[in-house]
Amino acid sequence: MTEAVRRFCKEALAEKRLDVIYGVRDREGVALPHFFETPEDLDRLVLENRHPLAFTCRPRNEDVLALFQGLRSGARVGVVARGCDERTIFELAKRSQVDLARIEFIGVACDQAQAEACRCSRPYPQNLRFGEKVAGVAEDPATSAFLAKGLDERLAFWRYQLSKCIKCYGCRNACPMCFCETCRMEQAMWTQTGRVPPEFPMFHFVQVLHHADRCVDCGECERACPMDIPLRLLKKSMREAVREMFGYEAGADATTESPFARRERGAMHHAE
Amino acid sequence: MNDEFEPRILAFVCNWCTGAAADLAGVARYKYPSNIRLIRVMCSGRVNPLMVMHALGKGADGVLIGGCHIGDCHYICGNHQTEKRVPLLKRGMELMGIDPRRLRLEWISAAEGARFAEVVAEFVTELKTLGPNPLGRTSHDRGSAAFL
Numbered sequence: 342m343t344e345a346v347r348r349f350c351k352e353a354l355a356e357k358r359l360d361v362i363y364g365v366r367d368r369e370g371v372a373l374p375h376f377f378e379t380p381e382d383l384d385r386l387v388l389e390n391r392h393p394l395a396f397t398c399r400p401r402n403e404d405v406l407a408l409f410q411g412l413r414s415g416a417r418v419g420v421v422a423r424g425c426d427e428r429t430i431f432e433l434a435k436r437s438q439v440d441l442a443r444i445e446f447i448g449v450a451c452d453q454a455q456a457e458a459c460r461c462s463r464p465y466p467q468n469l470r471f472g473e474k475v476a477g478v479a480e481d482p483a484t485s486a487f488l489a490k491g492l493d494e495r496l497a498f499w500r501y502q503l504s505k506c507i508k509c510y511g512c513r514n515a516c517p518m519c520f521c522e523t524c525r526m527e528q529a530m531w532t533q534t535g536r537v538p539p540e541f542p543m544f545h546f547v548q549v550l551h552h553a554d555r556c557v558d559c560g561e562c563e564r565a566c567p568m569d570i571p572l573r574l575l576k577k578s579m580r581e582a583v584r585e586m587f588g589y590e591a592g593a594d595a596t597t598e599s600p601f602a603r604r605e606r607g608a609m610h611h612a613e
Numbered sequence: 614m615n616d617e618f619e620p621r622i623l624a625f626v627c628n629w630c631t632g633a634a635a636d637l638a639g640v641a642r643y644k645y646p647s648n649i650r651l652i653r654v655m656c657s658g659r660v661n662p663l664m665v666m667h668a669l670g671k672g673a674d675g676v677l678i679g680g681c682h683i684g685d686c687h688y689i690c691g692n693h694q695t696e697k698r699v700p701l702l703k704r705g706m707e708l709m710g711i712d713p714r715r716l717r718l719e720w721i722s723a724a725e726g727a728r729f730a731e732v733v734a735e736f737v738t739e740l741k742t743l744g745p746n747p748l749g750r751t752s753h754d755r756g757s758a759a760f761l
Contacts, residue, residue, distance in 0.1 A: 496710025496747060531663055542709050542748070543663075543670045549705050550662050575708055582704040587697070600697055604690045606683065 342471055343388050346421060346449060349470070351380040353419055359445060361412065362386070364421035376408065386421065388449055406520060409439055421447045425459075427466035428557035428592025429517040435602075436555075438520055441595060450474055459560055460573075467594070487574050503545050505568040506538045512548065512572055515565035518555045518591075525551070545575070553579040554599040557592040620674035620740035622649040622733070625660045629687040630722050631679025637726030645730035646737045649677070656680070657718075658691030662702040665716055669706075672749030675715045675740045677732070682720040692720070712743055 353359040354377075366375035367387045377383050412418060420430065427446055434441045448465070450472030456464035462477040490498065513519045513526060525531045525547045532544045539545075548562075556576045563573040584590050587600040626632040632653045638645065654660060657680025665676045678699065680692040695718065703713035719732050 492707070492710045492712055493747075494710070495708065499709055525663065531667065540670065542711075543666055546666050546670075546705065546709065547663060549708065550666075550702065553701055553705070578708050579701075579705060582701060586700060586704075601694070604693060606693045606696060 342449070343386070346388060346447065346471055347383050347386050349447065350377065350383050350386065350419060350421070353445075354378075354380050354383070358417070359419040360416040362419040362421065362447075363409075364447075376412075388421070406433070406438060412443075416443065417445060418443055419445045419447050421449060422466050422468070423449055423451055424461065424463050424465050425557055425559035425592075427468065428463075429559065431592045431595045432518055432555050432557055433520070434595060435598060436520075447471070461560075462558065481577060483571065484574055484577050487571075488578065499545075500541060502570050503541050504538045505570055506544070507568060508537050508539050508544075509567060511565035511567060512562035512570075515561040516548075516552070517559060517561065518552060518557065545572070548572070549575050549579055552576055554583050554587075554589060554601050555591050556580050618741060618745060620648050620737055620743075620745070621672070622675040622677055622736060622740065623668045623673040624649050624651045624677040624679060624733075625654050625657065625664070626651050626677075626679040627657045627681060627687075627692075628653055628655045630681035630685065631657075631719070631729065633723035634679070634721045634725050634729040637723065638729045639726075641726050643727055643730035645733040648737050648740075649733050656686065656688050656691035658686070658688065658694040660695065660698075662698050662705075665702060666706075669711060669715060669746060670748055672746055674743075674746045674749065675717065675736055677736060678716070678718045679721050679729070679732075680718070682722055685722060711746075711748065714739060714743060715746065 350362045354362065362377040362383065364375065364377060364386050365372045365388070366377070366385045372387055377386060409418070420426065422430065427448065430439060430441070430444065433439045446466060446468035448468040448470045450466070450469055451459070451461065451464035452472070453475045456475055456477055460478050460481050462479065464477050465472070465474045487495070487498070510526065513524060526544060527534070531547060532540045556579065558577060558580055560573055562576065563571060566572060580591065583600070589597065589600050591599070626635055632651070635651060657678055660678055665678070668676050678695060680695055681687065683692060683696065686692045699716065699718045703716055706713045706716065717736055721729050721732065
């Protein structure tokens with residue numbers, strides 16, 4: 342499949358249909374995001390299950406998002422996108438971070454093994470071009486086990502888990518949806534600065550709330566965490582809560598706006 | 614002195630409705646428990662959910678958000694936002710293991726001074742059954758529970 346994707350991208354570049362391809366390049370065994378500008382370059386394009394997602398947040402001006410926005414005006418960008426990459430780009434576009442009109446998705450489906458490794462519920466993009474759709478992982482045992490706990494147990498669980506935090510900000514930096522210029526996790530107004538472990542539960546709660554309607558469930562936060570804090574439990578559950586309450590799923594399509602970005606009442610008052 | 618647990622409640626009340634209702638309750642001499650501290654905001658839609666969590670993290674036993682009835686918002690749709698955020702915030706609290714009943718959202722108009730007194734009394738009773746906020750007792754935050 343990798344060969345087919347490479348061939349497709351090379352043709353697109355040669356025909357000048359696309360000006361640049363954005364994907365993952367293999368650099369001595371490490372997969373990194375890369376802008377491919379020449380057909381020869383594309384020989385190093387890989388389809389890697391585990392790789393840093395399309396966009397990272399810091400340092401600003403050097404991150405991929407900034408590069409993306411700074412690409413010469415009118416440049417058409419092909420993005421080799423898996424399900425999570427596509428969801429990310431959809432959400433970023435809704436928040437005016439990227440221009441969808443300039444992007445062409447080169448959708449690649451993940452296989453069953455990859456989907457399971459990622460605990461991904463939708464391991465394929467909408468603009469699917471390569472590979473076969475496989476059903477995602479419907480139920481995440483870790484999340485169900487957590488949700489079976491009572492309030493006291495949950496509190497004790499997070500007290501322990503979050504006390505492991507060394508405040509590396511890895512979860513935030515790895516998150517493709519974290520693009521705020523000033524982050525509340527760094528502001529003394531919200532959480533005491535210069536303290537490890539950080540204030541419980543405020544420090545992590547910033548993410549819980551802020552990502553509820555934008556988390557695309559890529560799992561990068563958890564993967565980035567050096568202390569193995571199961572952050573995805575929180576994110577996944579909040580994502581599910583938003584789906585349940587407002588019928589909104591981040592990244593499910595390119596146009597539906599988040600319920601929190603709209604003025605009208607939520608679907609909530611119908612439900613209650 | 615009796616040792617009964619007295620909950621401390623932080624309330625965010627909107628300037629136009631619930632804030633005025635609180636004033637009215639005072640002027641009309643309605644009695645309600647003194648466990649509450651008000652912070653007047655211009656609109657309930659101004660209440661960032663993080664502010665609620667901040668209060669709970671610092672040891673408040675309960676947080677009350679008071680706004681205008683739906684349709685009466687001075688800013689037309691500020692309380693629509695509140696209406697959407699609060700249930701989500703409650704979910705978040707539940708996930709973290711904090712009883713969502715510690716947060717209460719009430720629509721109280723400027724004419725409902727009696728209702729304001731009633732809500733506060735109800736909330737105090739409810740919080741007494743819930744007991745002290747677990748975050749307030751063992752939070753490793755220095756200076757916790759000192760905000761009231």
